[in-house]
Amino acid sequence: MSPSPDVLCRELQATVGPTHVLVDPDMRAGYETDWTGRFHGASRLVVRPGTTHEVAAVVRICAAHNAAIVTQGGNTGLVGGGVPRNHEVIVSTARLTRCDAVDTAASQVTVGSGVTLAAARNHARAVALDLAIDFASRDSATIGGAVATNAGGSRVIRFGTMRAQVAGIEAVLANGEIIGSLSGLPKETIGLHLPSLLCGSEGTLAIITAVRLKLVPWYRHTATALVGLPSLAAALDLLPALRRELAQLDSIELLMPSAMSLVCEHLQRTCPIPVDAGAYLLIECAGNSDQHDELMRVLALHAPTNATAVATDETARGRLLELRDNVTTAINHRxxxxxxxxxxxxxxxxxxxxxxxxxxxxxxxxxxxxxxxxxxxxxxxxxxxxxxxxxxxxxxxxxxxxxxxxxxxxxxxxxxxxxTHWLVAQRGAAEVDALRSLKASLDPHKMLNPGVLLPEA
Ligand SMILES: Cc1cc2nc3c(=O)[nH]c(=O)nc-3n(C[C@H](O)[C@H](O)[C@H](O)COP(=O)(O)OP(=O)(O)OC[C@H]3O[C@@H](n4cnc5c(N)ncnc54)[C@H](O)[C@@H]3O)c2cc1C
CATH class of the missing domain: 3.30.70.2740 (Alpha-Beta Plaits)
Incomplete structure (x- = not known):
């Protein structure tokens, strides 16, 4: 028979301190609805461990009380995986904010899974390095959440998704064991690669507590161009030349006209380029020397249009980038x-x-x-x-x-x-069965994020 919630609560309070166990509905509310407002559910309580060992203890206590867990980072996820569905315990990573000294020789850093993308980026920039991943929710989204969702964003064309940025990982399994390595050795062939297994696992296999991140150079010269093209097909036609001729190509973001007009209305601005384009591209090149001339040369050659705005200084670039960064918010306002x-x-x-x-x-x-x-x-x-x-x-x-x-x-x-309903159609029954077997071996009692990622058999 399950003990009453009060016992669970008291044991968690004794482990992480009473102020880090939230039972009051008002205190829990922000954790129980997702960023879009589409997904919500009541939790049993919210617990905020401050160290990896506290996470392990929390998991063991929850396991002993048969209380399922939903792990939550910045709660900016857009598919409902980080909010409760059935009175689970929410384990928030908000206090897992260690930021170790950057290893500049290896170009790596170890951070807690609750560190936001913006904080990790600023930490790296203090020693002239940078985070390869960037997207609009950077001030709230966490490193742990980005690994758990294998997040992408604007710089994937150059550096790959979050999966490619992880040199090591530390995590707590459903039985409370701490696993992983944060040594960050670039060459290590000693069996299955745990970071790869946990990237995209959406909190269903383990709670990620710390990540060893690969860093990239912080390029001081970035040129940003907004280009209007007649159609999406024309934008795609431009892609081979951009890839081939721009050695420092950093991102190519797409806004269809519906997104451009909505975000301009939301920001109360007019579109910086005077056309009714069929597709808009925000193209960035970043390097150690001025990128303006090279970007303009390639655009003049392959997209000879008056509908181009280019910026190289921070303020003017910021004015262009806010068009992309605010689309999701503008939509939610509607x-x-x-x-x-x-x-x-x-x-x-x-x-x-x-x-x-x-x-x-x-x-x-x-x-x-x-x-x-x-x-x-x-x-x-x-x-x-x-x-x-x-x-x-x-x-x-x-x-x-x-x-x-x-x-x-x-x-x-x-x-x-x-x-979840479409996973079998996408990956095939045999593959989904293999994923289920993996889940069952690591989390036999369905403690971690039940209902997320894998459809019920
Ligand atoms: C304005 C806006 C713009 C966005 N733009 C992009 C974009 O360009 N590219 C992109 O990829 N995403 C984007 N997102 C989605 C979102 O920000 C990312 O998915 C982000 O990685 C989620 O991080 P989080 O810390 O908020 O995770 P949460 O929302 O808290 O959780 C997301 C999932 O990860 C799991 N999880 C979280 N932390 C851990 C952990 N430590 N261990 C195990 N599991 C964990 C949760 O259980 C859940 O299943 C955007 C979201 C918003 C609101």
Whole structure:
């Protein structure tokens, strides 16, 4: 028989201190609803351990009381994986904020999983290094959350996703054992690579407590161009030249007209380039010398259009980048969107985007679709507002179309609870069974994030 919640609470209080166990509904509320407002549920309590050993003790206490856990970092995830569903205990990583001295020879640093992307970046920049991952929720999203979701963002074209930034990991298993290594050896062939296993595991296999991060140079010269192109197809036509000729290419962000007009309205600005383009690209080059001339040369050659704004100083670049950074917030100001984050092979991206637009228009004629994404990875963020009762049908038909055309139902946000239903269609029954076996061996009592990522058998 399970002991009463009070016993669990008292044991947790004795482990982490009474102020770090939140039972009051008002105190818990911020942890129980996701960033979009779409996913929410009541928790049993919130516990905020301050060290890896406290995390291990918390997990052991929860296991002894048969209390399932939802791990939460910055709560900026967009697929509902970090909020409770069934009175779980929320383990918040907010106090796991160690920031070790940067190892400049190895170009690595060890940080706690609760450190935000912005804090890790600032820490690295203090010694002229940088974090390779960047996206708009950087002030709240944590390193642990970014690893758990294998986050992407704007610089994937140059440095890869979060998976590529992890040189070592420390984590607590469902039985309370601490595993992993933070030595960060670049060459280490001694069996399965634990960081790879935990990247994208969305809190279902272990609680990540610290990460050894690879760092990259902090480039002091960045040029940012906003380019308007007639269509998404024209933007894709530009891609080979950008990749081939811009050695310091750092990012290519895509805003479709719906996203550009919404964000301009939200920021009360006019679009910096005077056209009604069919697609907008924010292109960045970053290096150790001035990037302006090279970027302009390539654009003049391959995208000879008046619809270009280029900035190199921080203020002017910031004015261009805020257009991309504020799209998600602008959408949320309009209402709770249906969010789909998909990736498609570049060869079918333009046609599939048109087909998805037509599909959503047919299924929910009164809805508004706002598209943006990361062009080089074929990553589209499809946000539908006012879809009404068509939400489920839109999700199903769009994801089936994406799978049929060789795409991915999640490019960077993860599966969470939003997309478990389509995992078998995407990965096949045999592969999902293998993932279930892995989960069962590491977490036989379904303690960690039950219901997330893997569909019920
Ligand atoms: C404005 C905005 C812009 C965004 N832009 C991008 C983008 O460009 N690219 C992108 O990839 N994402 C983007 N996101 C999504 C989100 O920020 C990322 O998924 C981020 O990595 C989540 O980090 P978090 O700390 O907030 O995690 P949470 O939301 O707290 O959790 C996300 C998942 O990770 C698990 N988790 C969290 N911490 C741990 C841990 N220590 N150990 C084990 N599991 C853990 C949770 O259980 C949950 O399943 C954006 C979100 C917003 C709100």
């Amino acid at each position: 209402g709770v969107p249906l969010k789909l984050d998909v990736a498609l092979p570049l060869g079918v991206l333009s046609q599939t985007t048109a087909d998805i637009e037509a599909l959503i228009n047919r299924l929910a004629p009164k809805s508004t679709l706002i598209n943006f994404g990361h062009l080089a990875e074929g990553n589209l963020h499809l946000n539908t507002l006012n879809a009404g009762s068509a939400d489920a049908t839109i999700t199903d038909q769009v994801l089936q179309m994406v799978i049929a055309r060789g795409g991915a139902i999640s490019a960077e946000h993860g599966i969470g609870i939003a997309k």
